[in-house]
Amino acid sequence: MDTANILTEPMPIRRGSGRTVALLALVGCADFLIFGQELGINLFLFALAVCAGILLSARRRPRLSMAAFSLSLLVLASAPLVESPSLTDVSLCLGALMSVALISARLFPRRLPALPLVFFRFALVIPLRLAEDIRKSLATPGKRFSFTMVRQGVGLWIMPLILAAVFVSLFATANPLIEIALRSIDFAVLLQFLDLWRIGFWMITAVVVWAMLRPRLKRRAKRPPPGRPFMIVPTRNAPFGHASLLRSLILFNAIFAVQTLLDLVYLWGGADLPEHMSHAEYAHRGAYPLIATALLAAAFVLVAMRRGGPGDHSALIRGLVHAWIGQNVLLCLSSMLRLGLYVEVYSLTELRVAAGLWMGIVAIGLVLILLRILLNRSNEWLVAANLVSLLTVLYISSFVDFPAFIARFNVAHSQEISQEGPPLDLSYLSSLGPSVIPALDLYLQMLPSDLIDQRSKAVTARFYLVRDFEMQPRDWRSWTFRSARLETYLLSPAAIARENENDDNKQDQPTQDR
Structure with missing residues (x-):
């Protein structure tokens, strides 16, 4: 046949x-x-x-x-x-x-200014992409989910599994090597894969990875049917009309001019402040609120200088906007100077470093707004340009070891070393992690010999930081270039000699105290 x-x-x-x-x-x-x-x-x-x-x-x-x-x-x-x-x-x-x-x-997208919107549309569908594809697959004719299909599928595996178990048991009886291999199976290792946290990790990974393998974009909202376009034409006395906008810019420029003048006199000029007020207090009270002011001003400029608005038809309004943006840029620079004065008195922290970076980003954003007006660009171009500047700053910052930088700065400007700054805050330095160990070694090397108590605290802090670093896992999957640099430093002859010297001083300290 x-x-x-x-x-x-x-x-x-x-x-x-x-x-x-x-x-x-x-x-x-x-x-x-x-x-x-x-x-x-x-x-x-x-x-x-x-x-x-x-x-x-x-x-x-x-x-x-x-x-x-x-x-x-x-x-x-x-x-x-x-x-x-x-x-x-x-x-x-x-x-x-x-x-x-x-x-x-x-x-x-072919045009880079459209990339932020495409990213946003892509991000919206990532959480639901896998579930949507599973639903569509089950809804396909011939693949509809039913318990009958599940029962039939399980039934098809009953006989093969039973016979396979019988054959394995027979082979184990006949072959001692197979018996030893079966007895050596650790079922506890297999049960760890049923951990709920592990299953949740798999699910989250699968959702994100599947969206990357099968990318889709969120559909745009349907456009209105063709016809007469719907437009809001502001009148002359509307909240953002010509008259209101002109009065607002005149008033805002005058208010900002007062603040700018005070900064020029007291911050840049170094004039004496009123009694009971230091430059540090003056700087601290103005650093963060001025950033919020600059952001609010940037939002107002975007609304005021919209395309087809009064700013496109009035040279006076454009000039006032340019002057106001210039004052806002100077305001950001003054905020950075205020922050610098405050750091001189109260040392450097991670929050203050972040504040300085954000001040610079806001200043760049204001300059980009000015370029957008002068070059007659779209808001898409402005968003893309700000996103590029933000990503550039974040990318460069990712390679900077800020805890080590803060530690070196605070050590160099501490009262014990420079005789001018604040005392070194060893408890805050210890909270930054093992990256501060080289700065602590420099501090111990330059610390005057008569400051025994401060040296003892620094040695203790260094000991616990080194211990915490040595207790970190050494699996190759957790390797980082930063930890490798620190490990190389700790194994260097100079660091080992410093550690031995610290141990000797710690042993001699009780005798000196007596």
Whole structure:
């Protein structure tokens, strides 16, 4: 009997099966690299794996040049993860992965000013993408979910599993090696995969990775039917009309001129302040409120200088806006000077470093608003330019060890070393982590010999910081360039000699106290 006509044709491989395999492989990779491990180079390696999965499972295989560009973009954006992972570094890496996914799906915008809106539309669908695809798959004819199908599927596996168990038991009886191997199986290791936290980690990873493998954008709102466009034409006496806007700008410029004049006299000119007020108090009371003032002023300028508004038809309004933006830029510079004066008296902290960076970002944003008006650009261009400046600052900051920088600054300007600044706050320095150990060594080296109590506190703080650093896990998945630099420093002859000297001084201290 010829059975050639009875055999069914092989089922074609579905186009989505490659993405499913990539999803399972990446979830397993995330479990091996990240779950239960300290964050380090494992995040960087997982990002590379996700990028490879995106490129390999794309519907249309990208050209070699485009794949090399995508991989280079991801490596550049994810490089801060190798230095020391933080929330900012993870955000930069996620943005790069979103860009690679959009490029592979031909959804990357041709104009860079449109990129923030595309990112926003992409981010909106990430949490629901996997659930939506599962729902669509189950709703496909022939694939509808039913308990009958589940029962039938389980029933098909009953006999094979029973017979397989019988064969394994027989082989174990006949072969002692198989028996020993079966007895050595640790079922506790298998049960750890049923941990709820682990399952939750898998689910979150799967949701994010699947959205990267199958990128979609949130649909735009439907446009109104063609016809006469709906427009709001402000009258001359409207809240943002010509008359109101002109009066507002005149009043705002006058108010800001008073503040600018006071800063020029007392901050830049160094004039004596009234009694019972120091420059530090004057600086502290003005640093943060002035940033809020500049942000509010920027929002007002965007509304006032909208396209088709009074600013497009009045040279006087444009001149007043330019003057006001200039005063706001000077206001940001004054805020940075205020912060500097305050740091001179009360030392440097992470919050004050962040405040200085934000002041600089706001000043750049104000300059970009001025350029947007002068060059007649769109709000999309302004948002994209501000996003580029923000990402540039965050990217560069990711490579800076701010705890070490703060520690070196406070040591160099401390009262014990420079005889001018505030006393070194060793408790705050210890809270910054092991990165401050080299600065503490410099402090101990330059500290006068008569300050025994301060030296004892510094030695104690250094001891606990070194102990905490040595207790950190040494798994290769948690390796970072920052921790490797610190470990190299602690193993250097100079650091070992310093530690031995500290131990000797600590042993001699009771004798000196007596």
